[in-house]
Amino acid sequence: MSDAFLDLQGLSLGYGATLAVPALDLAMAEGELLALLGPSGCGKTTTMRAIAGLLQPRAGRITLAGRDITRVSAHQREVGLVFQSYALFPHLSVFENVAFGLRLRKVDAAELQRRTQEAIAMVGLAGFERRLPRELSGGQQQRVALARSVVVRPRLLLLDEPLSNLDARLRLEMRSELQRLQRELGVTMMYVTHDQSEALALADRVVVMREGRIAQQGSPVDIYERPRSAFVARFVGFENVFAASADGALRPWVEGQPGRAWRPRQVLLGQGPHEGQVLGASYLGESVEVLLHTAAGPVKAQAAPDAPRRVPGETLRFDLPIADAVLLDE
Amino acid sequence: MFDNRRIGIALAAPAALFVALAFIVPVAVLLSGGFATPQGWGLSRWAEFVGDPLSVEVFWRTVKLGALVTLACAVLGYATALAIVDAGPTWKGRWSGLVMLPLMISPVARTYAWIVLLGRTGLVNQAITGLGLSAEPLRLLFTETAVFIGLVQLFLPLMVLSLVSALENLPADVVPAARVLGAPWPTVFFKVLLPLSREGLVIGGTLVFTGSVTAYITPAVLGGSKVLMLETLLYQRVSVANDFASASVIALILIVMSVVTHALLRRASAARRR
Amino acid sequence: MTRPFNGMRFSGALALGAVLLFLLGPFVVIALAGLSAGDTLAFPPQGLSLRWVIAVFGMDNFRASFWLSLQLAIGSTALALLLGVPAAYGLARYRVPGRELVRTLLIAPLIVPGIIVGLALLRHAVIPLDLGVTWALILAHTVLVVPYAVRVVTASLDNLRTDVEEAAVMLGATRLQTFFRIVLPNIRSGIIAAFILGFVTSFNQVPVSLFLTGPGITTLPIDMLTSMEFVYDPSIAALSALMALLSIAIVAVAERALGLSRYV
Numbered sequence: 001m002s003d004a005f006l007d008l009q010g011l012s013l014g015y016g017a018t019l020a021v022p023a024l025d026l027a028m029a030e031g032e033l034l035a036l037l038g039p040s041g042c043g044k045t046t047t048m049r050a051i052a053g054l055l056q057p058r059a060g061r062i063t064l065a066g067r068d069i070t071r072v073s074a075h076q077r078e079v080g081l082v083f084q085s086y087a088l089f090p091h092l093s094v095f096e097n098v099a100f101g102l103r104l105r106k107v108d109a110a111e112l113q114r115r116t117q118e119a120i121a122m123v124g125l126a127g128f129e130r131r132l133p134r135e136l137s138g139g140q141q142q143r144v145a146l147a148r149s150v151v152v153r154p155r156l157l158l159l160d161e162p163l164s165n166l167d168a169r170l171r172l173e174m175r176s177e178l179q180r181l182q183r184e185l186g187v188t189m190m191y192v193t194h195d196q197s198e199a200l201a202l203a204d205r206v207v208v209m210r211e212g213r214i215a216q217q218g219s220p221v222d223i224y225e226r227p228r229s230a231f232v233a234r235f236v237g238f239e240n241v242f243a244a245s246a247d248g249a250l251r252p253w254v255e256g257q258p259g260r261a262w263r264p265r266q267v268l269l270g271q272g273p274h275e276g277q278v279l280g281a282s283y284l285g286e287s288v289e290v291l292l293h294t295a296a297g298p299v300k301a302q303a304a305p306d307a308p309r310r311v312p313g314e315t316l317r318f319d320l321p322i323a324d325a326v327l328l329d330e
Numbered sequence: 331m332f333d334n335r336r337i338g339i340a341l342a343a344p345a346a347l348f349v350a351l352a353f354i355v356p357v358a359v360l361l362s363g364g365f366a367t368p369q370g371w372g373l374s375r376w377a378e379f380v381g382d383p384l385s386v387e388v389f390w391r392t393v394k395l396g397a398l399v400t401l402a403c404a405v406l407g408y409a410t411a412l413a414i415v416d417a418g419p420t421w422k423g424r425w426s427g428l429v430m431l432p433l434m435i436s437p438v439a440r441t442y443a444w445i446v447l448l449g450r451t452g453l454v455n456q457a458i459t460g461l462g463l464s465a466e467p468l469r470l471l472f473t474e475t476a477v478f479i480g481l482v483q484l485f486l487p488l489m490v491l492s493l494v495s496a497l498e499n500l501p502a503d504v505v506p507a508a509r510v511l512g513a514p515w516p517t518v519f520f521k522v523l524l525p526l527s528r529e530g531l532v533i534g535g536t537l538v539f540t541g542s543v544t545a546y547i548t549p550a551v552l553g554g555s556k557v558l559m560l561e562t563l564l565y566q567r568v569s570v571a572n573d574f575a576s577a578s579v580i581a582l583i584l585i586v587m588s589v590v591t592h593a594l595l596r597r598a599s600a601a602r603r604r
Numbered sequence: 605m606t607r608p609f610n611g612m613r614f615s616g617a618l619a620l621g622a623v624l625l626f627l628l629g630p631f632v633v634i635a636l637a638g639l640s641a642g643d644t645l646a647f648p649p650q651g652l653s654l655r656w657v658i659a660v661f662g663m664d665n666f667r668a669s670f671w672l673s674l675q676l677a678i679g680s681t682a683l684a685l686l687l688g689v690p691a692a693y694g695l696a697r698y699r700v701p702g703r704e705l706v707r708t709l710l711i712a713p714l715i716v717p718g719i720i721v722g723l724a725l726l727r728h729a730v731i732p733l734d735l736g737v738t739w740a741l742i743l744a745h746t747v748l749v750v751p752y753a754v755r756v757v758t759a760s761l762d763n764l765r766t767d768v769e770e771a772a773v774m775l776g777a778t779r780l781q782t783f784f785r786i787v788l789p790n791i792r793s794g795i796i797a798a799f800i801l802g803f804v805t806s807f808n809q810v811p812v813s814l815f816l817t818g819p820g821i822t823t824l825p826i827d828m829l830t831s832m833e834f835v836y837d838p839s840i841a842a843l844s845a846l847m848a849l850l851s852i853a854i855v856a857v858a859e860r861a862l863g864l865s866r867y868v
Binding site for chain 2: 616617619620623624626627628629630631633634637645646647648687688690691693694695697698699700701706709710712713715716717718719720721723724725727728729743744746747750754779804807808810811814815825828829832840841844845847848851852855
Binding site for chain 1: 765767768770771772773774775776777778781785786789790
């Protein structure tokens, strides 16, 4: 019996005929903010729904705070879930939405009032108690969803891409709100997202998933600076992946073989042993993204805005310094 | 969608069992009666039906009236629907509401009015004798015409609503575009509007046809025993002659007609959704 | 299309007017005939008065059949909802094997002409099981209304996202609590619409009840039908007018309050 706060052992999950997650092992510590990161279809939402109790595992075990909850129904797991679509109760006011869980637990009137008000204030919506969900903006609905889940003091809070429906600026705002909330309340949180910058910014630990399996897990720095596979590397921005050749020549990377990866800003343009044709140069404000064509595949480089302008068709020498490369196992 | 199938089955079971036992089984048994003969299973009842001139006459009359009513409803329906669609947003809703109004009134009430209007001393005859078109009041009731009129009045709203719905979904500038290209009104109708609103016509048509063919009240009140249709024939066979076998045959015919037209309706709306 | 036939405005209005006259005229005729002061059924009526309308309330047979129709409509619709609402929910939210088949089964009574349902029930349920007339009628009317209940409630449920119910469960609600606290309030208008639709259908229904009514126990529309043959005074006309007004009033109120046309 492990003493991890949340422990997934050999979890096998599927829908109908398809097996989405073959055998997953994952552990979380109490008070941790864990991000499940991956492209759509990688199994992160499936895993989350299984932890929530909305999906029965085919095999495996889920333990939370020492208690085996694999066969426990969703409503008794003390796990909270904030939905991507917020899923507020349309016929209830903000107050009643937030108080819903407390009413079910037959919390007495005075305490219910107090805790609900507290939760509403904590997410910055004091004064909105009487409003109905349809009268709220996306960001406000998001906050109600959060308050609603948090007020019942769940042991574990799951968030399913909660910010993906918000515009960029609001997303950044809410991101720091979430972080602040988690620190204040000390709630153990699992955050599902496909946005790597979000995962890196928020999480204590990041778990990258691919096709139902864990590709790599570690601290944000670990994932960002030391990806171990081409999949993870590409996910965190290492756009240039090539085979790890002994002689330093540029060869296309093959799945399953060791490789080397560079970020666009690590490519040195103008001089070097390699040669390519410029396919295009896009002005991005802070930098210029230059796309090169080589025999071994495309190379994406980053140039300063004031560097000499690159013309499509132009032949350019460039270097991918081996010393700077990240080594990939597969 | 929730995982648990057993709860779903438990929730749907009472209704399903009820419909199965109170509807499917009795109706199936009734229909099978059309195939039961003193010599075991056979088609002799059907032969009897086909061989009986009255039954055959009633059958064809029912189909004929169904077709005529549908045709009349199509023509009148288009005229009405086009006028409604042309009426502009505020009036469109009001006209539609008025057209829908008869649907909420009991068919008994709606049909009874025709007795008052078409009877010997009814309004129509008063007008006819008053205007000198005829010396004697005409016998208008208990004729096919009376049943025809009654059925058209009963089902026209269904056709109108169906057509209005279809015409509303047409692209906004189709008619002006055709007119600008020089098309005269008949061409606009036959080459543009009709093809584009075809599904509405099919849906309305199947509703009207099924309704007319399986009508009881209107033929009973306005046709009596002189103008029998399939359902009034069925009633007569059972209540007067206790002839359940013949009733079973008629029942199966009615069901087949209804099911076939509904299947056509399903096909038409499925095609539209694609 | 907005106003595509500008040139047809006049003839369009004419056509519309004529059709509406045809559709609604008879109702006006019957209403006026029922308000006649005279002794026989005639149009135009010989003077207007409420005498027949009042008289109708005093006629025992009509009163009895009215009560039966009313109780039948309420009872069968309530029963149909009790059966249909859980069924609609179960089929919409759970993976029931043969879902489409069951749905078709539940809608099937709409496709079979009512008279066949009545006869079939009489011969193969009522007589063998020796059910009373009232029970037979309730059975038949419920069968007729169940499809409306299922269809309308299913439409309502399709408008309510499942994650709202999942959210309730995650906050600690059992499925039952979720149904009563979250689902029902949100499909309430659908249920009311189904009730009204079912009520009107049952109340006005004739073919199904034809074979199932008995001496002294009959529904109002059938009572009116049989009376037509030997009654020559305006009482039936007055009754028709009253019934029509009742139906219109119920549906008008429903349309105002709920937007009934959404569910049909």
